[in-house]
Amino acid sequence: MMISKETVSALNAQVGHEFGASMQYVAISSYFSQEGLPELAHHFQLQADEERAHAMKIVQYIVDADGSLQIPSIPSPRAGFKSAEEAVQLSLDWELKVTQQINDLMDLAIKQNEHLTRNFLEWFVTEQLEEVSSMDMLLRMIRRAGESGLMFVESHLARKIHGGTAETAAS
Ligand SMILES: [Fe+2]
Ligand SMILES: [Fe+2]
Numbered sequence: 001m002m003i004s005k006e007t008v009s010a011l012n013a014q015v016g017h018e019f020g021a022s023m024q025y026v027a028i029s030s031y032f033s034q035e036g037l038p039e040l041a042h043h044f045q046l047q048a049d050e051e052r053a054h055a056m057k058i059v060q061y062i063v064d065a066d067g068s069l070q071i072p073s074i075p076s077p078r079a080g081f082k083s084a085e086e087a088v089q090l091s092l093d094w095e096l097k098v099t100q101q102i103n104d105l106m107d108l109a110i111k112q113n114e115h116l117t118r119n120f121l122e123w124f125v126t127e128q129l130e131e132v133s134s135m136d137m138l139l140r141m142i143r144r145a146g147e148s149g150l151m152f153v154e155s156h157l158a159r160k161i162h163g164g165t166a167e168t169a170a171s
Contacts, residue, residue, distance in 0.1 A: 035084070
């Protein structure tokens with residue numbers, strides 16, 4: 001095995017967190033659908049897909065490094081929100097928590113002089129900057145628009161997704 005048992009167990013835990021994020025975003029997406037906000041629903045569906053891809057990236061790393069994959073049980077996501085702001089605030093808090101988890105994984109890799117894992121985790125370190133900053137921007141927009149102005153956020157997202165901007169192509 002190319003990586004330590006300790007690393008494998010910490011990575012398995014992170015697989016659980018990423019799948020947990022994916023399920024949380026599915027729950028938030030369905031909340032927005034119920035609220036008649038299809039673009040926000042679609043946005044969170046895409047986030048859910050991304051989180052699943054993160055989990056699978058870690059799964060592949062564990063398998064490639066000949067570690068044993070043990071996906072932990074995943075807590076039910078929260079369902080039912082008071083407002084769009086509450087749902088997106090929860091998402092931002094989640095992203096900040098994941099950033100801390102990735103930092104902790106990196107600390108562990110550094111402590112163990114495990115360069116392979118450090119190199120693998122670099123991608124996640126960079127990814128979290130984008131995840132946190134885009135969620136933070138969405139929260140600011142929702143606050144500015146207010147519950148009655150959410151259609152403004154909807155049309156912004158529609159332009160971003162269907163307008164074929166470079167930003168969309170990159171994300
Ligand atoms: Fe993630
Ligand atoms: Fe994320």
